[in-house]
Amino acid sequence: MHETSPKISSQPRFTTIRRQLLWSYGVLVILILAMVGAFSAMFSDYYTKVDELLSMNAATATITIKLKETHQLLENTINYDDPSFIRSFHEKRNDMTAYIRDYDAQVHQAAERHGDFDTYYHFQEIQKLLLEYVLESDTLLELYGQGVRGFILFDKLISLRGLNYRIYELQLTLLGRQNNYLRRVYAEYTPVIRRRFLGLIVIIFLVLVFSVIWTLKQAAAISGPLHRLVLMNMALAEGNFEAVEPLNARNEEVRQLGEAFTIMVGKLSESIETEKQALIMESSLRQAKLETLQAQINPHFLFNALNTVRSLSQLENAEQTESIIDALSAFLRYNLENQKTQMNLEEEFTTAEHYLTIQKMRFGKRLEYSVILAPEISLVKVPSLLIQPLVENAIIHGIEPLKDGGVIHLTGYLEDGHAIIKISDNGIGMGKLMMTELDKELRSDVEVVGAHVGIRNTWNRLVLTDPDARMNFLPNENGQGTMVRILLSVGV
Numbered sequence: 001m002h003e004t005s006p007k008i009s010s011q012p013r014f015t016t017i018r019r020q021l022l023w024s025y026g027v028l029v030i031l032i033l034a035m036v037g038a039f040s041a042m043f044s045d046y047y048t049k050v051d052e053l054l055s056m057n058a059a060t061a062t063i064t065i066k067l068k069e070t071h072q073l074l075e076n077t078i079n080y081d082d083p084s085f086i087r088s089f090h091e092k093r094n095d096m097t098a099y100i101r102d103y104d105a106q107v108h109q110a111a112e113r114h115g116d117f118d119t120y121y122h123f124q125e126i127q128k129l130l131l132e133y134v135l136e137s138d139t140l141l142e143l144y145g146q147g148v149r150g151f152i153l154f155d156k157l158i159s160l161r162g163l164n165y166r167i168y169e170l171q172l173t174l175l176g177r178q179n180n181y182l183r184r185v186y187a188e189y190t191p192v193i194r195r196r197f198l199g200l201i202v203i204i205f206l207v208l209v210f211s212v213i214w215t216l217k218q219a220a221a222i223s224g225p226l227h228r229l230v231l232m233n234m235a236l237a238e239g240n241f242e243a244v245e246p247l248n249a250r251n252e253e254v255r256q257l258g259e260a261f262t263i264m265v266g267k268l269s270e271s272i273e274t275e276k277q278a279l280i281m282e283s284s285l286r287q288a289k290l291e292t293l294q295a296q297i298n299p300h301f302l303f304n305a306l307n308t309v310r311s312l313s314q315l316e317n318a319e320q321t322e323s324i325i326d327a328l329s330a331f332l333r334y335n336l337e338n339q340k341t342q343m344n345l346e347e348e349f350t351t352a353e354h355y356l357t358i359q360k361m362r363f364g365k366r367l368e369y370s371v372i373l374a375p376e377i378s379l380v381k382v383p384s385l386l387i388q389p390l391v392e393n394a395i396i397h398g399i400e401p402l403k404d405g406g407v408i409h410l411t412g413y414l415e416d417g418h419a420i421i422k423i424s425d426n427g428i429g430m431g432k433l434m435m436t437e438l439d440k441e442l443r444s445d446v447e448v449v450g451a452h453v454g455i456r457n458t459w460n461r462l463v464l465t466d467p468d469a470r471m472n473f474l475p476n477e478n479g480q481g482t483m484v485r486i487l488l489s490v491g492v
Contacts, residue, residue: 348386441456
């Protein structure tokens with residue numbers, strides 16, 4: 001058996017593993033976040049520049065498309081001499097000029113951020129030409145509205161075409177400048193991105209290697225002692241208390257777990273030993289009580305003499321005498337030949353019925369009885385001669401003082417998972433005070449002598465075999481006499 005380990009703290013501070021985990025992984029997370037933050041900032045600046053340049057390219061292309069659509073409407077008006085295109089022309093022209101005004105601020109801000117004012121000035125030149133195009137187109141439409149046709153009108157239209165081509169050329173030049181700038185940005189950032197990306201990969205790799213090594217080391221420091229604890233637990237499950245030994249561990253938490261396990265095993269061993277001794281003593285005491293109580297309550301009659309009397313009654317044709325001797329013989333056979341301490345309820349009810357048959361011969365019309373047992377509880381085990389002493393008590397103290405009309409009902413049935421036995425009579429009954437005193441006597445440790453010794457013995461034998469059993473003395477349900485109600489566990 002083991003020596004009990006020193007008492008551990010009731011509220012241990014489990015900080016060792018937690019602090020190491022937080023510190024180590026905190027540093028790793030900070031390193032990774034710092035690298036990711038620097039990488040993200042660089043990428044953000046790069047993508048901002050690329051996004052602005054792409055937006056400017058898209059805006060330049062949009063202006064080109066809008067100018068082409070506007071000029072086509074003007075060409076249709078003059079070439080087909082169809083004034084229905086004028087309204088669409090004005091809508092497209094206004095949309096184009098509004099778009100250019102809105103985009104001017106964006107181009108100016110991009111130029112200030114990147115220091116590329118040549119692009120902005122180039123865009124200003126395009127705006128001036130577009131303004132000139134708007135004014136010239138208004139003049140052309142004004143002449144068209146005045147009815148001017150022919151050479152003058154087509155000369156103006158050719159002039160606008162030339163202006164349109166100049167705008168296209170400037171837009172192409174602007175797109176070329178933007179693309180060149182985009183290539184310079186890409187060439188500038190690509191080596192930096194590669195270097196930082198490679199550095200991030202190296203750091204992540206080192207972090208992972210360090211994490212794996214540190215985790216394996218910590219796992220070994222924890223799993224080793226825990227594995228020994230599992231082996232000791234398995235040995236303990238097989239009843240080998242000698243296999244349990246103090247658990248040495250570097251971690252405070254695991255060490256305290258081992259100490260708690262050792263203390264638990266020591267207390268468990270002591271508890272098992274105490275329980276074993278108590279069970280031995282209780283078993284010996286219970287057997288002694290059963291033998292003593294059985295000897296007190298089992299009557300000893302001369303069974304062979306009864307057989308002789310029965311034979312004489314047959315010769316004399318005394319049927320009533322023969323019947324009562326048969327009942328008495330069956331009753332005595334149950335007592336003398338049954339050495340078992342437990343019988344089933346069916347045998348107990350049959351014995352009680354034999355006893356009532358004998359008493360019926362004695363009392364005649366002064367006694368009537370009924371015996372009813374539900375089949376589902378007929379095999380429930382009870383101490384032998386449990387019911388007969390209670391029936392005898394009902395006859396002696398309840399029916400015998402009556403002049404006539406005595407009735408005893410013996411019933412057994414199943415209720416809420418328990419076997420219920422009722423012995424009721426319509427005798428003189430007993431007062432509530434006497435019932436209370438009888439209940440106290442049944443549950444008292446003081447030895448009972450006198451009239452209630454049979455009931456006390458019956459109760460003692462019952463609780464020895466079924467600790468959850470209940471026995472109560474109550475007024476009869478019809479208000480006359482007494483009822484004994486017994487509750488039994490069905491598994492008994």
